[in-house]
Amino acid sequence: MNSSQPQIEVKSVSKSYGGVVANKDISIRVPHGRITGLIGPNGSGKTTLFNSIVGYHPIDSGSITFEGQEISTLRVPDIARLGMLRTFQQTRIYKKMNCVQNMIISVSHRDEGFGGIFKQAKDRETEQQAEELLNFVGLYQKRNLISGDLSFGQQKLLEFAMALMNKPKVLLLDEPTAGINPTLINGLIDRLKRANEEFGITLFVIEHNMRVIMNLAEEISCLAHGELLATGSPDELQNDQRVIDAYLGAH
Amino acid sequence: MTSARKLDLRVYAGLILFGIITPILFPNYTSQVAVMWLMVLMAVTWDMTGGQMGYNSLGNVIFFGLGMYASAVVQISMFADVAEYTASFGAMYVEFTEVQYFTGLALGIVVGGIVATLFALLIGPFMLGLRGPYFAIGTLGLAVAVAELIAGWGYVGAGSGISMPVYPGVAGESTFVWYILMGVTALLAHLFVRWLYSTQFGLAMNAIRDDEDKAEAMGIRTTRYKVLTWAASAFFLGMGGAIFGNMSGFIEPLEVAFPTATFGIFMVAMALLGGKGTLWGPVLGAILFHIVKEATWTYLLGWQWVALGAIIIINIVYFQQGILGWAQDKWPAAFGLTVDRGPGDQPTGDTRPEAAE
Amino acid sequence: MFENLYLVYLAPLMGVDLILQGLFIGALFALIAYGLALVWGVMNVKNLAQGDMVILGGYISYQATLWGYHPMLAMPVAIILMFGLGWLIYALIIRRVVDRDMFTSLLATFGLSLLIQQVLNLIYGPEVKVAESGFGNFQLDTFIIIQNVRLYSLLIAGALAIAIVIFMKKSRMGQAIRATAQDARAARVLGINTDRVYAFTYALNASICGAAGVLVAMIWVIQPYYGIVYSIRAFIIVTAAGLGNLPGVILTGFGLGAWENVAGFMFGAEFAVAAVVIMLVLVLMYRLLQSYRVRQVVR
Structure with missing residues (x-):
């Protein structure tokens, strides 16, 4: 793979709902193996862009490519099997199943053969992998609990572990720290960084918490009113007057 | 795990023992118990999509009826012309030799299962694309449509139905044959689902039930799982239909083959009564339902169907989790569900201990 | 099948007659579907007992003829009785399934549908019945003969629909119903008694069904088990037209009536019901394909 080619390339994507323009002419490049951030005030179109990328709705114009392949017309499961979660x-999460089951069924379905789907669920190797990852996010002791009984923050960690279980190439995280106990946020940032470094997963993160995203991402894009306002390093964005205005509500 | 396995084996042994003793001790009840095995089969196969996968079909009788008609056509067509046979409304009597009859029967049952499976594979990708209430209404509509189409199709006797070939052996012997066939099919179906639920496939079914959008977002090939599950349940139900058609001796589309308002709703009610989405719930529900139905039916003096409607409503409105579902909530440990164990046990693999929350 | 097609070719006016007859009954279907859409939209309950309520209304008018009254006189009685019954059903059953998942309400109303069928079967037996109106026909042409009762039922259905629309727009309760349909929680916060709104909506729907049933019993025949087909017709119309789309419901109702009449003539009466139900499957499939195009699912 050509390293100059970005992993995800969003080219002048527009999307509107009825008369409301949610995304207008947005272009973002997510490079390989890095952590890229996406920020913007509420209603600026971040989640809409995410949904466009992973295939929840069609886009009005523009193109989205994943490792050079056009994905803007594919459906969610196809895109997921390409390695983008x-x-x-x-x-x-699957609320009536326990944590280990949640993990086991999250294995990658990319190259699964027809016979493979009838494999015993309690496969030793898969189970061990599941337990390791549960340990990684700090849920090992809760592994046999029904996941719906976990606290919101724990469910969030479980969802993250499930995503890692899938061994994706790219992980798109929609506000990973929202609703998580502030004392745990540092631990989560650390784990996100380790997932990026140790597992080599490219991360593309929507985040509201400025401290978190400035800590985490190497490059950040800022949206406002559905348009791309600025792209740059955390330092550049922090000193960008347009970004500050957007957050303070001065139009 | 092992204790659950032991329990399963004990229940199987108990049921098989009951299945063997009943016709010996109470030969008069043989056909009622045979129907009970059919009920078990229906509840178990309905639960595959309804309970385990969250796709509540109101039209699974399609497979039952198709299996029945397919077997009838096969059994007759081997030794007579089907159109002539059905046109005579039972007046044409075909004398089958025992060999002819039993080969026809065996082939008919297998073909019944296969035809039902093929139909499920054909319509599955479309119907299973519908979610929730649309799926339920769509399957109900499809069952009514298939029944009406067959009721208008002269080749298979249209609305007047088909008289099945007459059992060639000694009078009274046939009851035991149907009994054994029905019991064995139900047992096979249950052994099959028990195995299926223990595989990755079973987990995928549960994942689809819990959150299908999430399953898709994780790359699970949901359509494949859904269609295969439905096809498997259709196979067993189709065989059950083929056996039941022979057991009844006479089949017709609206009351016997595609009865949406009786068998069609029974299977749902039984699975719900016992606890849908559990391994033994549908079995328990079917047995209880059938016993209560047989014991009280004749005393209700015509009000039995009204009572049935009332029971379904009460079951759904007030007691939806079913008997085993209720027990599972009350004693989770007995069902292998873990409640917070707290710290103490260590991971099996070579992992760094992490600070938990 | 082709003989009948040839007949229409010989006498094109016969085709006009078929479609015209279909349009008249289509108005009734639209009325029933409107009631379903009301309950579906306001309280998110898919009422599978819809058709059985229609048949129940039909038996009310049949009972009127047994007592020697004209079936049309049963109309106000059916409206009032069914309103009360609808309220009772809400209080006993629907109230407890409103907030649950949709399969629960679907199955509960399916159970209700069985219950109504069986009670009717016990009282009136399984034979088909008709409420004779004695209105006669009028003839436009050799091939175009229209039962007067169909004409009246079109007018009555129209009048009822207009009355309901005005009620929804102008009255306090109508406004409360529309508010609840948009956002039940917000309506509750603003002091609307949503429980009462739900009860009223369900009862109103039962009334609509009852009125439609009185007309059905005069135009065709009724039988305890005929309800399911009316339910399916209503579902076809609502699914095809979409919720809250009154013009769409009326148009689809007319279209379905015409299709059913034409299909019943072409393929033979024994396939008339199949033609309706297959239409349901086709409509669902169409929605499915449409949703695939926007990368979505039908829910």
Whole structure:
């Protein structure tokens, strides 16, 4: 793979709902193996852009490529099998299954053969991998609990671990720290960084918490009113008057 | 795990023992118990999509009826012309030799299962694309449509139905044959789902039930799982239909083959009564439902169907989790569900201990 | 099938007659579907007992003829009785399933549908019944003969629909219903008694079904188990037209009536019901394909 080619390339994407323009002519490049951030005030179109990328709705114009392949017309499961996963703002896990089961069924379905789907669920190797990752996010002791009984923050960690279990190439995280106990945020940032470094997963993160995103991302894009306002390093953005205005509400 | 396995084996042994003893001790009840095995089969196969996968079908009788008709056509067509046979409304009597009859029967049952499976594979990708209430209404509509189409199709006797070939052996012997066939099919179906639920496939079914959008977002090939599950349940139900058609001796589309308002709703009610989405709930529900139904039916003097409607409503409105679902909530440990164990046990693999929350 | 097609070719006016007859009954279907859409939209309950409520209304008018009254006189009685019954059903059953998942309400109303069927079967038996109106026909042409009762039922259905629309726009309760349909929680916060709104909506729907049933019993025949087809027709119309789309519901109702009449003539009466139900499957499939195009699912 050509390293100059970005992993995800969003080229002048526009999307509107009825008369409301949610994304207008947005271009963002997410480079390989890095952590890229996406910020912007509420209603600026961040989640819409995420949904466009992972295939929840069609885009009006523009193109989205993943490793050079056009994906803007593919559907969600196809995109997921290419190796691009997303987590949800409202955490989504399989609530009536226990944590280990949640993990086991999250293995990659990219190259699964027809016979493979009838493999015993309690496969030793997969189970061990699941337990290691649960340990990685600090849920090892809760592994046999029904996941719906976990606290919101724990569910969020579980969702993150499930995504790692899938061994994706890219992980799109929609507000990973929202709703998480502030004392745990540092631990989460550390884990996100380690997932990026140790597992080599490219991260593309929506985040509201400025401290978190400035700590985490190497490059950040800022949206406002559906348009791309600025792209740059954390330092550049922090000193960008337009970004500051957007957040303070001065139009 | 092992204790659950032991329990399963004990329940199987108990049921098989009951299945063997009943026709010996109470031969008069053989056909009622045979129908009970059919009920178990229906509840278990309905639960595959309804309970384990969250796709509540109101039209699974399609597979039952298709299996029945497919077997009838196969059994007759081997030794007579189907159109002539059905046109005579039972007046044409075909004498089958025992060999002819039993080969026809065996082939008919297998073909019944296969035809039902093929139909499920054909409509599955479309119907299973519908979610929730649309799926339920769509399957109900499809069942009514298939029943009406067959009721208008002269080749298979249209609304007047088909008289099945007459059992060639000694009178009274046939009851035991149907009994054994029905019992074995139900047992096979249950062994099959028990195995299926223990695989990755079973987990995927549960994942689809819990959150299908999430499953798709994780790259699970949901359509494949959904269609295969439905096809598997259709296979067993189709065989059950083929056996039941022979057991009844006479089949017709609206009351026997595609009865959406009786068998069609029974299977849902039984699975719900016992606890949908559990391994033994549908079995328990079917047995209880059938016993209560047989014991009280004749005393209700025509009000039995009204009572049935009332029971379904009460079951759904007030007791939806079913018997085993309720027990599972009350004693989770007995079902292998873990409640917070707290710290203490260590990971099996070579992992760095992390500070938990 | 082709003989009948040839007949229409010989006498094109016969085709006009078929479609015209279909349009008249289509108005009734639209009325029933409107009631379903009301309950569906306001309280998110898919009422599978819709058709059985229609048939129940039909038996009310049949009972009127048994007592020697004209079936049309049963109309106000059916409206009032069904309103009360609807309220009772809400209080006993629907109230407890409103907030649950949709399969629960679907299955509960399916159970209700069985209950109504069986009670009717016990009282009136399984034979088909008709409420004779004695209104006669009028003839436009050799091939165009229209039962007067169909004409009246079109007018009555129209009048009822207009009355309901005005009620929804002008009355306090109508406004409360529309508010609840938009956002039940917000309506509750603003002091609307949503429980009462739900009860009223369900009862109103039962009334609509009852009125439609009185007309159905005069135009065709009724039988305890005929309800399911009316339910399916209503579902087809609502699914095809979408919720809260009154013009769409009316148009689809007319279209379905015409299709059913034409299909019943072409393929033979024994396939008339199949033609309706297959239409349901086709409509669902169409929605499915449409949703695939926007990378979505039908829910």
